Amino acid sequence: MSEALVEIDDLKVHFPIKSGLLFDRTVGYVYAVDGVSLKVKRGETYGLVGESGCGKSTLGRGLLRLVEPTSGGITFDGTDVRSLKGEEMRLFRRRIQMVFQDPLSSLDPRQSVESLLVEGLKAHGLHKDKADVQKRLKSTLDSVGLPASALNKYPHEFSGGQRQRIGIARALVLGPELIVADEPVSALDVSIQAQVVNLLGDLQESLGLTYLVIAHDLAVVRHISDTIGVMYLGSLVEEADGDQLYERPLHPYTRALMSAVPVPDPQVEDRRERILLAGDLPSPANPPTGCRFHTRCPWAQPTRCADERPQLRVFDDSGQRVACHYAEEILSGELKMHEVRAEIVRPDSDTAPDVGAELIQTRTDLPAP
Numbered sequence: 001m002s003e004a005l006v007e008i009d010d011l012k013v014h015f016p017i018k019s020g021l022l023f024d025r026t027v028g029y030v031y032a033v034d035g036v037s038l039k040v041k042r043g044e045t046y047g048l049v050g051e052s053g054c055g056k057s058t059l060g061r062g063l064l065r066l067v068e069p070t071s072g073g074i075t076f077d078g079t080d081v082r083s084l085k086g087e088e089m090r091l092f093r094r095r096i097q098m099v100f101q102d103p104l105s106s107l108d109p110r111q112s113v114e115s116l117l118v119e120g121l122k123a124h125g126l127h128k129d130k131a132d133v134q135k136r137l138k139s140t141l142d143s144v145g146l147p148a149s150a151l152n153k154y155p156h157e158f159s160g161g162q163r164q165r166i167g168i169a170r171a172l173v174l175g176p177e178l179i180v181a182d183e184p185v186s187a188l189d190v191s192i193q194a195q196v197v198n199l200l201g202d203l204q205e206s207l208g209l210t211y212l213v214i215a216h217d218l219a220v221v222r223h224i225s226d227t228i229g230v231m232y233l234g235s236l237v238e239e240a241d242g243d244q245l246y247e248r249p250l251h252p253y254t255r256a257l258m259s260a261v262p263v264p265d266p267q268v269e270d271r272r273e274r275i276l277l278a279g280d281l282p283s284p285a286n287p288p289t290g291c292r293f294h295t296r297c298p299w300a301q302p303t304r305c306a307d308e309r310p311q312l313r314v315f316d317d318s319g320q321r322v323a324c325h326y327a328e329e330i331l332s333g334e335l336k337m338h339e340v341r342a343e344i345v346r347p348d349s350d351t352a353p354d355v356g357a358e359l360i361q362t363r364t365d366l367p368a369p
């Protein structure tokens with residue numbers, strides 16, 4: 001299957017910053033999403049990663065029009081989402097559901113599981129046939145591994161993992177085609193995370209679901225994503241097949257994110273590339289000129305990186321896309337990291353596993369170029 005269910009074209013979501021006594025003056029914008037184009041194929045999982053504040057959630061919310069995009073196109077199953085109104089919009093919303101990070105805050109503690117699940121059905125007028133509703137609720141609970149007796153209980157009576165199963169059931173009960181899962185496991189214990197990730201995988205297989213999974217942690221999306229997009233300060237900086245991205249990360253930011261994912265093998269863990277990013281994420285209200293990553297990039301070159309914004313371009317036949325002027329030179333090793341900003345420790349070539357590059361420890365106490 002390769003048909004795109006969702007197509008996002010040059011999407012921008014800019015939030016106005018208001019000032020003045022009545023907050024009636026716009027003094028600037030938060031460029032939360034600033035020109036993202038991507039496709040989510042039917043039946044597949046698109047993993048969107050990036051550190052907190054880079055615009056991942058806003059992109060997900062913009063797709064559902066929970067926030068109104070500033071510009072750009074969104075197509076869902078061939079329909080122009082941005083032109084939908086009234087009843088058409090309501091029907092569209094049924095086809096896409098969200099799963100949120102923290103089930104405790106997204107589930108009203110005063111409502112029983114039954115009432116939480118029926119709520120969605122009511123919003124779409126699907127609650128009238130009582131026998132049918134009961135059948136639907138029970139089979140939905142069964143599909144997420146919860147017993148029918150859960151219907152009469154309240155969220156606090158469940159463990160964190162079970163609560164997330166309720167959150168997933170609430171999304172599933174309307175029979176959606178796409179699920180936007182925003183940090184679906186980051187509030188859970190590590191031991192429970194794998195169970196919920198596996199559940200999402202099983203549901204995808206049995207129900208033919210399409211997922212957009214948003215996470216700050218590459219480890220979470222690694223095993224479930226067919227395609228991974230890496231976001232930095234409102235833009236996609238790299239996109240590739242899940243495996244391809246791990247074998248050959250091209251963008252310096254992806255390499256930095258990758259180096260933060262722990263590897264279970266201590267030999268590999270000791271020897272792999274480490275890039276600790278200098279400084280914090282710049283403000284999306286005042287993004288750096290040129291390449292937005294240049295202020296933190298260990299390979300940034302004067303003055304092109306500061307002057308010219310790199311476009312997301314197809315790198316080679318693999319279809320991998322990267323927004324970096326120097327991706328080829330970094331990959332070939334022709335361009336070295338700034339020695340003043342990095343301590344480079346080369347691993348013993350006889351024993352070093354093939355993990356992409358020399359072992360690099362970047363010092364974070366040095367100023368950005």
Ligand SMILES: Nc1ncnc2c1ncn2[C@@H]1O[C@H](COP(=O)(O)OP(=O)(O)OP(=O)(O)O)[C@@H](O)[C@H]1O
Nearest residue numbers: 015030032051052053054055056057058059216284
């Ligand atoms: N409604 C809003 N009004 C103004 N600014 C907003 C609004 N929503 C988000 N932002 C800002 O947009 C930027 C991107 O936020 P967003 O939540 O999309 O990032 P994120 O990558 O999902 O981070 P997190 O994982 O912390 O949610 C942030 O600077 C945030 O403060």
